[in-house]
Amino acid sequence: MRAIKTVIPFKPDNPKSRLASVLTEEERKIFVGLSLENVLSVLKEAGIKQVEILSKSVLNTADENNLMSFSSPDFEIIIITDEADLSTAVNTYLKSSDVPVFIVMADLALLTKEDVKAMTEPMAESMTELMAESMTELMAESMTELMAESMTESLGESMAGAMAMPVRTNFIRIAPGKDGGTNMMYIGAPDVFEVNYYGESFKKHKEEAERKNLICEVRESFYAAADMDEPEDLFDILRYGSGKILAFVEQTIGEKEGIRKEFNDNE
């Protein structure tokens, strides 16, 4: 795979304030830790080789050691700290990168490796395929199908070579969040694109792509859209989650009668 940088913004202190009505601060800390672990495992499974955790504050030694236990010779984890707000920290990160950047939020407790692959697959090939397909259609009108197919094949190959650079860098790809946010973003041109999170950021990021003349692709997926912002989002973990985070939510919610009842009533 070509060089990309993968970054996970992470706020370890007083995280997930919107879950404060159902989880204590300590529980929210455990919850985001488990969610981050989940994201790391999925990135590793999807073949990502290196991940940088962009943390708002310095992690304590136990948390750092725990995260480092997910690293392996073919999966490097680097922890960096930037105390700035989310958008400022990510924009500083983007400016410092001379290769495409893949941003993945830490609260994607249901993320799958297919979602990650859909975000990181090269654009040049899919564009070439698309163009080759429409050329086939055009040519098939005036020639035999056989001739059109073989011409398209060689045309496709030469296009991939000729177009690889501009197509690959001048685009962004977004996995929207279920409430209008931006859960993952692949940024081919980190030198020009600027993020602006919160308040319908999906729309803002599409507009930013337009302003900067970048192609914008959207990759929607139920699991990638399921960020964990509001108390009812925890129900999605009970329905579709697995592993340690499912056990944690089952246990904490099980102990809180009101929420368990609301879940049972909704089922």
Ligand SMILES: Nc1nc2c(ncn2[C@@H]2O[C@H](COP(=O)(O)OP(=O)(O)OP(=O)(O)O)[C@@H](O)[C@H]2O)c(=O)[nH]1
């Ligand atoms: N580096 C960095 N990451 C952040 C910051 N704020 C949020 N994040 C991370 O960005 C992602 C999306 O943030 P939110 O969903 O708003 O998470 P949150 O800020 O913990 O939750 P709320 O307090 O409920 O808004 C998560 O991965 C967070 O850990 C920040 O100021 N700096």
Ligand SMILES: C[C@H](OP(=O)(O)O)C(=O)O
């Ligand atoms: C970071 C923010 O997350 P949300 O508040 O939508 O979870 C966004 O996606 O813009």
